[in-house]
Amino acid sequence: MPDMVCDNCGSSDAVVHLTQIVNNEMSTHRLCEKCAAEKGLEGAPEPVGFPLTDFLAQMGDVALDEADPPESGCPFCGLTFQDFRETGRLGCPQCYETFATHLRKLLRRIHGGVQHVGKVYLPPDPSASDMERRLDGLRRKLHRAVESEDFERAAELRDQIRSMEPA
């Protein structure tokens, strides 16, 4: 069996064999211990999830079809879109606003959806619509608890809802 070299650094021998299936396509990567550790494999509990940087590289010029991302980058942390494409990581909450257009495209590809429909977080000074959204979420949870006959949980949720509803 010929020695296999790491796909990532190209120098060390590959000891970890990673197979990923995303959107019906299977891809295989062979990584040396160091590169695998960097990606969080090797006995660590985190699934690698997604080689985001490869994905971003594939997207290539597609991302720049729209208006170019701000050249100066994020006003809060200084991250540029190029940084993001190289590392697959954003730098701060503000980045999501700064690069919103491009992120929407990317998120649609990764997750299929773009709108968060899960838990609603209430900031310290919630607006009326924040509250309403939160109540909707809780009511959904309550419905689910009742359906699955988890009446103790349903009671907890009912109390939470009652304490939030306008008098």
Added chain:
Amino acid sequence: MNDLTPLPNHGLSWLEASGDHADIVLSTRVRLARNLQGHAFGPRARVNDREAVLRRFKESIGRSETLRGGTLLELPDVAERSRRLLLERRLVTRDLLGEDDTGPARGAAVHLSDHEPVTVMINEEDHLRVQSLVSGLRIEQAWRLVDRLDEELGRELPFAYHNEFGFLTSCPTNVGSGLRASVFMHLPGLVLTKEIGKVLQGLGQVGLTFRGLYGEGSEVVGNFFQVSNQTTLGKTEEDLVDHLDKIVRQVIQYELQARQVLLRDARQVTEDKIWRAYGLLRYARSLSFEELMNLLSGVRLGLSLKLLPGLRVYTLNKMMIFTQPAHLEQAAGRDLPPTESDAHRAAYVRRVLATEGDVSADDDPSAADETPAQP
């Protein structure tokens, strides 16, 4: 320097094998990723960002029911072997511990609850990673634990949240719910009947991902797989969790069917494999971790097929934890070079099987469990 002697049982509650299908599903893990407003995260976080996050987290501990009374470990102050112990117990990740030569960054910390199987990593890829780890297939329970803690923390800390994108994370693959639910499974039947490829490919088609424990070359180690949700945005947390549960239960059914096929069409070969594995574990003088995992797989299958009376899932689970390098060194009280490590591993396994897993002993599967954590 902190060491782990005051915390002998952390990360071990899943060993008790008390959840659903605990022979096939070893454990369930749910984690939520959260960041704080007003601070850079991940690779852009500077020292003062990380220190601010840690400080704010510390301030919130007293007001959290889940966190109160637990232990906060600031990793730069934790001894190297203790850090590896935490890693081996899956309480921290390599990312949190940093590069080998530089060690954990200032601000990297982990909080261990003393009354719930929940941990919080501070200043990993995201500011906060809240994680629960429970025995067997119990996704709902694991989710509830982190959901509750998330509510408690959310009242005290200003989370970075966006109406459209949800909870904001360093990596866009986590944004939205920030939820990653994983199930750690043993699928020897599917591997041996060569059905595993089809099943794993099917997972990808329903929005799930998997990884196994791989050794050298392309062999899967131990027939263990971790199945998780891949998407985190556009579905509610409940839907993500229900979906994973549903699919995992299907996979369990496929695995059970595959095992029946093995018994029906290849009984002698299968039994022989299982008993050889038991024999090696019982008497070998040297075991690498990889070889141990492969042998444990055979024995775990044997236990599941009721071919090895007197052996309990708890014993097998225990053997996966305490045979790891840092755990062996802790028991030995000193560093161990690889050949010695292999010998210590084999000795530990022999001892445990002689006392807890001697299959010539009386079979009483309903014997009461002792408390976990008896290395």
